[in-house]
Amino acid sequence: MTIALSQAAPASLITPAALLDEPRLMHNLRRMQQRMDTLGVALRPHVKTAKCIEVAQRQRALGARGITVSTLKEAETFFDAGFDDILYAVGIAPGKLDAVRALRQRGCRLTVLVDSVAAAEAVVQAVVRAERQAERQADAALEVLIEIDTDDHRAGVKPDAGVLLDIGRTLHRGGAVLRGVMTHAGASYECYTSEALAAMAEQERAGCVQAAGRLRAAGLPCPVVSVGSTPTALSARRLDGVTEVRAGVYVFHDLVMVNVGVAGLEELALSVLASVIGHRPDKGWVLVDAGWMAMSRDRGTQTQPVDYGYGAVCDEAGQPIDGLVMSSANQEHGVLSWRDGRIDPALMERFALGTRLRILPNHACATAAQFGHYAVLTADGTLAQWERMNGW
Amino acid sequence: MTIALSQAAPASLITPAALLDEPRLMHNLRRMQQRMDTLGVALRPHVKTAKCIEVAQRQRALGARGITVSTLKEAETFFDAGFDDILYAVGIAPGKLDAVRALRQRGCRLTVLVDSVAAAEAVVQAVVRAERQAERQADAALEVLIEIDTDDHRAGVKPDAGVLLDIGRTLHRGGAVLRGVMTHAGASYECYTSEALAAMAEQERAGCVQAAGRLRAAGLPCPVVSVGSTPTALSARRLDGVTEVRAGVYVFHDLVMVNVGVAGLEELALSVLASVIGHRPDKGWVLVDAGWMAMSRDRGTQTQPVDYGYGAVCDEAGQPIDGLVMSSANQEHGVLSWRDGRIDPALMERFALGTRLRILPNHACATAAQFGHYAVLTADGTLAQWERMNGW
Secondary structure, eight states: OOOOOOOOOOTTOOSSEEEEEHHHHHHHHHHHHHHHHHHTOEEOOBTTTTOOHHHHHHHHHTTOOSEEESSHHHHHHHHHTTOOEEEEOSOOOGGGHHHHHHHHHTTOEEEEEEOSHHHHHHHHHHHHHHHHHOSSGGGGOOEEEEEEOSSSSSSSBOTTOTHHHHHHHHHHHTTOEEEEEEEOOGGGGGOOSHHHHHHHHHHHHHHHHHHHHHHHHTTOOOOEEEEOOHHHHTTOSOOTTOOEEOOOGGGTOOHHHHHHTSOOGGGOOEEEEEEEEEEETTTTEEEESOOHHHHOSOOTTTTSSSOOBTOEEEOTTSOEEEEEEEEEEOSSOEEEEETTOOOOTHHHHHTOTTOEEEEEOSOHHHHHTTOSEEEEEOTTSOEEEEEOOOOO | OOOOOOOOOOTTOOSSEEEEEHHHHHHHHHHHHHHHHHHTOEEOOBTTTTOOHHHHHHHHHTTOOSEEESSHHHHHHHHHTTOOEEEEOSOOOGGGHHHHHHHHHTTOEEEEEEOSHHHHHHHHHHHHHHHHHOSSGGGGOOEEEEEEOSSSSSSSBOTTOTHHHHHHHHHHHHTOEEEEEEEOOGGGGGOOSHHHHHHHHHHHHHHHHHHHHHHHHTTOOOOEEEEOOHHHHTTOSOOTTOOEEOOOGGGTOOHHHHHHTSOOGGGOOEEEEEEEEEEETTTTEEEESOOHHHHOSOOTTTTSSSOOBTOEEEOTTSOEEEEEEEEEEOSSOEEEEETTOOOOTHHHHHTOTTOEEEEEOSOHHHHHTTOSEEEEEOTTSOEEEEEOOOOO
16 A cells, blocks of 8 residues: 655645645555454444544445544534434433434434443433333434443443443343443553554453453343554454444544554644744744644643654655654744754754745644644645534 | 622533633723723733634723734634734734735734744735735735744844844835834743742833834834733733733633732633543542543643642532542543542542533633633623634
8 A cells, every 4th residue: 555645735725724635544544444344343433533524434435334423513413414323432421311312313323321320320211201202112212332441541340340230231121222332442542562552452352342241141232342442453463252443543643643653654644734934043943833723732742752742843745854843832833943952053044934834743633623624635636625523 | 809609500501611701701801901001001902812702892892902813814803893903913924914915905904023034024025016006005004013032932033132123124114014012921921929920021021112212213113012911911010111011811811820820710710611421439530521622732730830630620600629620631531530649439429420510721722722612601690602713
């Protein structure tokens, strides 16, 4: 698989702009789908990175089945655009269950997530409330996954916890549709070797499969075993017992993924186009008109092997300039300097006032969220504009 | 001046939501305007924090003259809403001068900023290009301030630098309208005593006044002497020679300003309403549905005397819960725990599933930018929605 050379950024773009390189995007989408096809599992991409209909349509065309969302607004937006199989992968707040049911009644197969008996009871109460109102019992149904904690990282119940069966029984006996289990090994972001990544992927798989087995052994339904994160999805050596994988940031990749080791710089599809607005020769600084408002405040590489500050600097055509980073940022000012701290007066001439540069982000989910649309450099060399949704 | 008790958040709000307490906002606006009136200078508020027409209208009604913006899109949006005296306070990129001129031709008195001879020459070239096209020479004019560096912090020329006069002459002789000088003492954010703040305010004032004096002594016009930041504006003891003060974050204040010492927790007008979605009793964690996407990734208090993590937790009515913070965050998950690290199982019962809480932000400019509108708790107890603009 080869990646087309990046296109030049059209002069008409106002800086800062979120540049999306479509050939690189397509490379990333194909790479992940092919891996999942080879491993024999379905891919349910997480749309929280791009929040963009055009990206999700391309994932679906390549074989993705269903989508994962991080907010109800994403669910509503993507349902309106023709995506009707949606997992809302954040533990459900009881106050949101009426909105979930409203979306389901419109025909959206929206599945929610719980990790406690209290949340399961809230779901059951919502089903009971709905049954009193619904003409057909099917209209009152709520489909649910139980969140499993396989890496001691965030939410979820441990695969061997007694409460897992309590949650399953509460849902099943209470009239909710228990669809299965899901886990997300967020700790994979702190793995830096292929061995550690493969081990984390296996830990994620094994824990989720174990939880599914316990539910089934207790006579409870569990058709879905859903795992995933970009690092584990790209590192898993086998996925026996898993039915679907979720991954998000792989669509764009970013410097955090480069540090983790699952992407190369040449695979990063998102960058921020910026213009030089000034110089501080005494400090070795080049100032650009992209600050933290454009890059986000995400400093995800700060604790990684290579700290890129607020981003890695490329020339206007997208060629990385080794060692040049955005070392600090104010709201609309970015300070570019050499990562090793040397003061280099030659930078001032090399990057004269008005020069345009691209900045690769630490964390694509956070940087993309600062923009209302992408300026897309398409494969045929034309410029397109793809909207993204934000907010709740 | 008393601050009204904060209103309860309406149950209809979907979490996370950006809650804006209007009585607190009005208190903050009055406090700043009264200070500027007492010091005998005009207030030109920076709209980059709220990016909200309703907020700027209230500032103007209290006496503010003109506005400051951080992007051209802000200039366009606020001009369309009736604000026609605008300072674009980021060094101008040459590629943006045509857009500046287009806005001026529509009647907007938009002033731009330069801090180098190269930028001054770009402005002059734009004026010359315009004169060839314009029917009246006045239509080609560009008004310019020179940025002065009074705190060795970011952009600008030193008050005593020879290049200051070169820039002034380039502009004045080239046909641009040299309106004066401006500075921003961003280093005031790192001051923590009233003495240090007052000294920084005096340094900011004295440096900018010195630069103005040098331009005038060289026979160049300099009617405007513009200084400001929220900490220095609230700490200056005199502003002799200054014509206007710019400040932004004072409209909402935030935890960074509390640490700096220019605001109290009870003056923070912006918070994020969140719902409890889970618990980790083994870790002492309460999970909420506001993560870094809602709070932003800003960790501005990390290097300050009190580190609030991703925010300070209040009850639903806005009463701070001393010591409880958002200690970590994922995209749509926030982890609440005691700041001292103790594991407290009682938190789980105190904040049951579905409980709503408010989180005070580190940095209001960054947190507000994550939202498309504010849910406004008005003085009369009703809920209003005020839009904000984002993007470029």
